[in-house]
Amino acid sequence: MRLWVLRHGQAEPQAAADAQRRLTEEGRREVRLMAQRLVGEPLDIILASPYVRAQQTAELVREHLQMRRAIVTVDWATPDDDPLAALDHLAERSEARVLLVSHQPLVGQLLSLAVDGHRQGHYPMPTAGLACLDMDLPAAGTAALQALTSPAEHRDE
Known part of the structure; x- marks a missing residue:
């Protein structure tokens, strides 16, 4: 499986509930910039x-990739969900090339668990941070980190 992990773009600092926070204009710009990395x-x-x-x-x-297939909402990818459970859910998927859009601290812990086999590794995932993992099967310690990038690295493009 090739797993792309994308943290959401910058969001407004407050809303009635955390789950309702919306992207800011800067967050939308960050996401469009990182979506360009996924072209092709x-x-x-x-x-x-x-x-x-x-x-x-x-x-x-x-929209940027002009994908026709609808987004699939998964309830196991919220900020404080268990990265091991996320790997288990991913292992149940039949797709070979997956983009997961989620939050910190889950995304950082998921990268650490998948690559290092534990949750203590440090993988910087700022807003709109994007990582690419290759793994035969989603499981702890089985992934190879192919790319890790952020909008700050691509601002002048």
């Missing part, structure tokens, strides 16, 4: 947290 990558599916900012991020990527 044949994604089979986009999975996204149910939180508004993740849904907006996933939709911006879907």
Whole structure:
């Protein structure tokens, strides 16, 4: 499986509930910039947290890539979900090329668990941070980190 992990773009600092925070204009710009990194990558599916900012991020990527398939909302990708459970859910998927749009601290812990076999590794995932993992099967310690990038690295493009 090739797993792309994208943290949502910058979101407004407050809303009635955390799950309702929306992307800012800067967040939309960050996401469009990182979506450009996915052009030419044949994604089979986009999975996204149910939180508004993740849904907006996933939709911006879907539009940028002109994907016809709808975003699939998964309830196991919210900020404080268990990265081991996320790997288990990913292992149940039949798709070979997956984009997961989620949140910190889940995304950082998921990268650490998948690559290092534990959750203590440090993988910087600022807003709209994007990582690419290759693994035969989603499981702890089985992934090879192919790319890790952020909008700050691509601002002048």
